[in-house]
Amino acid sequence: xxxxxxxxxxxxxxxxxEKGIEKTKISDIVKDAGIAQGTFYLYFSSKFAVMPxxxxxxxxxxxxxxxxxxxxxxxxxxxxxxxxxxxxAITDEYREIFALIYSGLAATDYLKEWEAIYEPYYWxxxxxxxxxxxxxxxxxxxxIQRTAEVLIGLIESTAEQCFLYSQMDDETIDMKKKAVxxxxxxxxxxxx
Amino acid sequence: xxxxxxxxxxxxxxxxxEKGIEKTKISDIVKDAGIAQGTFYLYFSSKFAVMPxxxxxxxxxxxxxxxxxxxxxxxxxxxxxxxxxxxxAITDEYREIFALIYSGLAATDYLKEWEAIYEPYYWxxxxxxxxxxxxxxxxxxxxIQRTAEVLIGLIESTAEQCFLYSQMDDETIDMKKKAVxxxxxxxxxxxx
Amino acid sequence: xxxxxxxxxxxxxxxxxEKGIEKTKISDIVKDAGIAQGTFYLYFSSKFAVMPxxxxxxxxxxxxxxxxxxxxxxxxxxxxxxxxxxxxAITDEYREIFALIYSGLAATDYLKEWEAIYEPYYWxxxxxxxxxxxxxxxxxxxxIQRTAEVLIGLIESTAEQCFLYSQMDDETIDMKKKAVxxxxxxxxxxxx
Amino acid sequence: xxxxxxxxxxxxxxxxxEKGIEKTKISDIVKDAGIAQGTFYLYFSSKFAVMPxxxxxxxxxxxxxxxxxxxxxxxxxxxxxxxxxxxxAITDEYREIFALIYSGLAATDYLKEWEAIYEPYYWxxxxxxxxxxxxxxxxxxxxIQRTAEVLIGLIESTAEQCFLYSQMDDETIDMKKKAVxxxxxxxxxxxx
DNA sequence: TATGAATGAGAGTTCATTCAT
DNA sequence: TATGAATGAACTCTCATTCAT
Numbered sequence: 001x002x003x004x005x006x007x008x009x010x011x012x013x014x015x016x017x018e019k020g021i022e023k024t025k026i027s028d029i030v031k032d033a034g035i036a037q038g039t040f041y042l043y044f045s046s047k048f049a050v051m052p053x054x055x056x057x058x059x060x061x062x063x064x065x066x067x068x069x070x071x072x073x074x075x076x077x078x079x080x081x082x083x084x085x086x087x088x089a090i091t092d093e094y095r096e097i098f099a100l101i102y103s104g105l106a107a108t109d110y111l112k113e114w115e116a117i118y119e120p121y122y123w124x125x126x127x128x129x130x131x132x133x134x135x136x137x138x139x140x141x142x143x144i145q146r147t148a149e150v151l152i153g154l155i156e157s158t159a160e161q162c163f164l165y166s167q168m169d170d171e172t173i174d175m176k177k178k179a180v181x182x183x184x185x186x187x188x189x190x191x192x
Numbered sequence: 193x194x195x196x197x198x199x200x201x202x203x204x205x206x207x208x209x210e211k212g213i214e215k216t217k218i219s220d221i222v223k224d225a226g227i228a229q230g231t232f233y234l235y236f237s238s239k240f241a242v243m244p245x246x247x248x249x250x251x252x253x254x255x256x257x258x259x260x261x262x263x264x265x266x267x268x269x270x271x272x273x274x275x276x277x278x279x280x281a282i283t284d285e286y287r288e289i290f291a292l293i294y295s296g297l298a299a300t301d302y303l304k305e306w307e308a309i310y311e312p313y314y315w316x317x318x319x320x321x322x323x324x325x326x327x328x329x330x331x332x333x334x335x336i337q338r339t340a341e342v343l344i345g346l347i348e349s350t351a352e353q354c355f356l357y358s359q360m361d362d363e364t365i366d367m368k369k370k371a372v373x374x375x376x377x378x379x380x381x382x383x384x
Numbered sequence: 385x386x387x388x389x390x391x392x393x394x395x396x397x398x399x400x401x402e403k404g405i406e407k408t409k410i411s412d413i414v415k416d417a418g419i420a421q422g423t424f425y426l427y428f429s430s431k432f433a434v435m436p437x438x439x440x441x442x443x444x445x446x447x448x449x450x451x452x453x454x455x456x457x458x459x460x461x462x463x464x465x466x467x468x469x470x471x472x473a474i475t476d477e478y479r480e481i482f483a484l485i486y487s488g489l490a491a492t493d494y495l496k497e498w499e500a501i502y503e504p505y506y507w508x509x510x511x512x513x514x515x516x517x518x519x520x521x522x523x524x525x526x527x528i529q530r531t532a533e534v535l536i537g538l539i540e541s542t543a544e545q546c547f548l549y550s551q552m553d554d555e556t557i558d559m560k561k562k563a564v565x566x567x568x569x570x571x572x573x574x575x576x
Numbered sequence: 577x578x579x580x581x582x583x584x585x586x587x588x589x590x591x592x593x594e595k596g597i598e599k600t601k602i603s604d605i606v607k608d609a610g611i612a613q614g615t616f617y618l619y620f621s622s623k624f625a626v627m628p629x630x631x632x633x634x635x636x637x638x639x640x641x642x643x644x645x646x647x648x649x650x651x652x653x654x655x656x657x658x659x660x661x662x663x664x665a666i667t668d669e670y671r672e673i674f675a676l677i678y679s680g681l682a683a684t685d686y687l688k689e690w691e692a693i694y695e696p697y698y699w700x701x702x703x704x705x706x707x708x709x710x711x712x713x714x715x716x717x718x719x720i721q722r723t724a725e726v727l728i729g730l731i732e733s734t735a736e737q738c739f740l741y742s743q744m745d746d747e748t749i750d751m752k753k754k755a756v757x758x759x760x761x762x763x764x765x766x767x768x
Numbered sequence: 769t770a771t772g773a774a775t776g777a778g779a780g781t782t783c784a785t786t787c788a789t
Numbered sequence: 790t791a792t793g794a795a796t797g798a799a800c801t802c803t804c805a806t807t808c809a810t
Contacts, residue, residue, distance in 0.1 A: 004791090022240075026784060036792040041785075117357050125327045139378070146371035150350055154375075157349035158342055179338035183346075186331070187379040196774085218801070228775045233802070409779065422794045425781070431797085432598075476587035499742045523762070534734055538759075541733035542726055550691050563722035569729075570715070571763040578772090601804060612771040616807075 005043045007033040009057065012050040013132050017096045021047070052113045055101050059117055062090050063124060070128075076137035077190050084155055084181055088173070090113075091159035122148055132188075139189030147188070155180060197235045200227040201249065204242045209288045213239065244305045248295050251309055254282050254317055262320075268329035269382050271320075276347055276373055278364070283351035291356050314340055324380075331381030340381070347372060387428045391417040396434040401480045405431065432512065436497045439485050443501055446474050447508055454512075460521035461574050463512075468539055468565055473556070475543035483548050506532055516572075523573030531572070539564060583609040583617045585633065588626040593672045597623070628689045631677050635693055638666050639700060646704075652713035653766050655704075658727055661730055664749070667735035675740050698724055708764075715765030723764070731756060 011033035011084055026047055030040050033073050044050050065086045070079045101114075125148035132138045158180040162173045185191045203225035207216050218239055229328050236242050257278045262271045283290055317340035324330045350372040354365045377383045395417035399408050410431055414424050428434050449470045454463045475482055509532040516522045546557050556575040569575045587609035591600050620626050641662045646655050667674055677690075701724035706753050708714045730764055734756040738749045761767045 026785090027783070037784090038786075038793065039791055042790070046784080143367070143371055146367055147375065148345070149353060150368070150371050150375050153349035153353055154342070154346045157345035161341060161345055175335070175338055176342070179335055180342050183339065183342050183379040186381065187375040189378065192384040217799090229801090230776065230803075231774060234773075238801090410781090421780095421798095422782075422796055423794085426794075457588070495771085502741075520771085527751070527755055530751055531759065533737060534730070534752070534759050535755050537733035537737055538726070538730045545725060545729055549694075560724055560726070563719055564726050566739035567723065567726050567763040570765065571759040573762065576768040586800070602806090613805090614772065614807075615770055618769070622805080 004033075004035060004039060007035065008040060008043055009050060009053045012047065013054055013057070013097065016054070016100055017094075020096070023102050051100070052117065054097065055114065058094060058101065059121055060099055061094075062087070063092060063121060066124065072131075076132045076135065077185060078135045080184060080188075080190075083128075083183055084177060084184075087155050088159045088162065088177060091156065092163050095163045096158065121152065125149075125152055126142075129188075137190065142188065151184060151188075154184060195225060196225075196231060199227065200232060200235055201242060201245045204239070205246055205249065205289060208246070208292055209286075212288070213292050231340060243293065244309060246289065247306065247309050250282075250286060250289055250293065251313055253286075254279065255313060256281060258316065264323075268327065269377060270325045272380075272382075273373055273377060275320075275371060276376075279347050279352065280351045280369060283348070284355050287355045290352065310344075313344065317341075317344055321380075329382065334380065343376060343380075388417075388419060391419065392424060392427055393434060393437045396431065397438055397441065397481060400438070400484055401478075405484050406479070413468050418483060432534060434503065435485065436501060439498065442474075442478060442481055442485065443505055445478075446471065447505060450508065456515075460516045460519065462573075464568060464572075465565055467512075468561060468568075470562060471539050472543045472546065476547050477538070479547045482544065498574060502536075505536065509533075509536055513572075521574065526572065535568060535572075544563060578647045580609075580611060580615060583611065584616060584619055584624060588623065589630055589633070589673060591711075592630070592676055592759065593670075594673070597676050627676070628693065631690065631693050633698055634670060634677065637670075638663070639697060641666060642700065648707075652708045652711065653761060656760060656764075656766075657757055659704075660753055660760075663731050664735045664738065664753060667732070668739050671739045674736065675697055697728065701725075701728055705764075713766065718764065727760060727764075730760060 008029060008175070011029050012024075015028045015032050019028065024047060029035060029047065029050075065186055066083055069086055070082045072079070074082075074168050122145075126144055129138065129144050129148055129151075133140065133142065133144065158176055162168050162176055168176070182191070200221065203221050204216075207220045207224050211220065216239060218232055219229060221239065221242075225232075249316050256351070258275055261278055264271070266274075270359045281313055318336055321330065321334070321336050321340055321343075323333065325334065325336065354360050354368055360368070391530060392413065393411050396408075399412045399416050403412065408431060410424055413431065414421050415436075448500065450467055453470055454466045455464070458466075506529075510528055513522065513528050513532055513535075517524065517526065517528065542560055546552050546560055552560070566575070584605060587605050588600075591604045591608050595604065600623060602616055603613060605623065605626075606613050631634045642659055647724075647766070648655070698721075702720055705714065705718065705720050705724055705727075709716065709718065709720065734752055738744050738752055740755055758767070
């Protein structure tokens, strides 16, 4: 049943968040999922094999949040601010999971899957920038595809600096948010 | 003796690069270092405990390279280009190590140490921007501290997108480099 | 299954007797029991954790022997003599095990369990003395509970002096037996 | 120097009491003694080899206490009571050490040394009973040697029941003391 | 005598994986 | 499909012992 597979994924997220991927045993996951040890292997070949499913889940969560919160009627800079807000909020809430996702790379042979998983995210950002360009909100000469990726990298890396690599207080986080936003605005040509 | 500790760090880097952190056994490291199993534990409590020392080593390598290559007599934009070149080159050469460093984060309780390790890097970047501001090369209103951190995040995350999370061809990498550089130049006010 | 646990206990007794508790490795026990190394840990957390189960076994053995050999139709002094004989015989046969049991005490955190294990033994002795008192065989004023415990201590400690702490010849052992019996008889009021 | 050897013995007692003999490492002892790891081996071949020295120390302590406290001018039953008091007090204070001493047997090849160590104790008790017999305080027919050993076993085993194998409250301990004393008095012929 | 860094054999323990039910 | 007791290879880590100083 799909149900069992999903319970494994949810439990894996839950346990990974609590103990970290290293210290998590298959037995922890199945205990949390309330299924038998052997059942796990009917769906995944190892704990690392669950990671792509988890990443997909997180990606969807982020995109859903962005789509729900970005109001297309507002000026582009406001929309961009919302994107930053959402990415920061989700990186905060799921900080361990993001650490896992970025790190899982080193541990696994699932590298190739990540690109594909990020694709919808990149697509959305390209559309977002394309629309802004069409509206004349951002610089005409921008290479949309490259810029979309760089922008996502910029926002995420800054959010990670805030939540993964240090324990900043809210005020500092706010300053970083403003800094990254201004940085992006100048870079995109919203300001000059 | 410090000598033994250093040999462990060097061997750890060496073996981690070859096998990945997961598949590396302590016994692999000590074999490579030519010391006894027990000696390892005189200096580190686990293979993960070596990570901060490795990160420090990488940080130093990067800074040394940057300092060696950045020519202060050239215009700021040229210098910035060199920084990007160096970060890309080192991220390329030590891609597995960088993957480890990020993955180490998730696996270990050494999170708090990273901030301290990055400090010299941030310091250099602050000086770099301060000088540029003094020379009137970049926007007057910039928050130096925040911008230094955001900029490092921007360059590194893009480099990682190139070398860690995908296998881009040289041409694409070059386009990304140009994109990130232009992005930064606009953001800093080198262009408008 | 209970079967596996029991095989571990029996093998532990067997191997402990041969090699002593110190020199016994878990691997010795599982080899003797014909089970896998990991299976041991499903039932016990260490070799010392087997000790309470072993003590229980010995206690039962002793009580069974006593009950089988004490003939209630004989006079009380004869019955007491039989008890001494049985305790001496079992202490002799299982001298290593008894040494283990006492040594186990020092080594483990299972101290508290011993009291509970001795209980059935104490109970039998209390019944035994109660009956004797009812028959007018022993002193009326005796505190049954305390005396039962003291008496067991007396007999066991003497048996241990014979078999554990020294290598006495049969003649000396016989003299000690007589001495302890006379000692007890006077103490209980069988003689005066 | 004798000084170093003595510091090892004192530290061994100290550490054994705190951690138990099993869990004590040579390194614990030398750390406590403030000497180097290698120095230990100049005086003892293993941690178990320290046990006879410790036992000797305890034996002396007990005898000294007995001699200091037993007042030969008081009636024999009073003197016997004092012996019981002293043995109980010392067993209480050094309960872990006594557990070690009795248990050490199982672990070591020093078995033969124990008998010799107990000898002075037995000798004192024989003298004690001999004197009592000469004074007509106890039964004429008693086998002094055997009875001395049995009596020591009786008192010690009861004290151990109180302090080693259970955690009795003071009242219960007092009742046991009375019981063992009365037991001994009847056995020796002080009462009838 | 005294040191203590270095050793390395070998013990304990884990845990992914299997397979009879 | 689902189970979970059993497995045992493979790992980490300890710690008694040595020896050059």
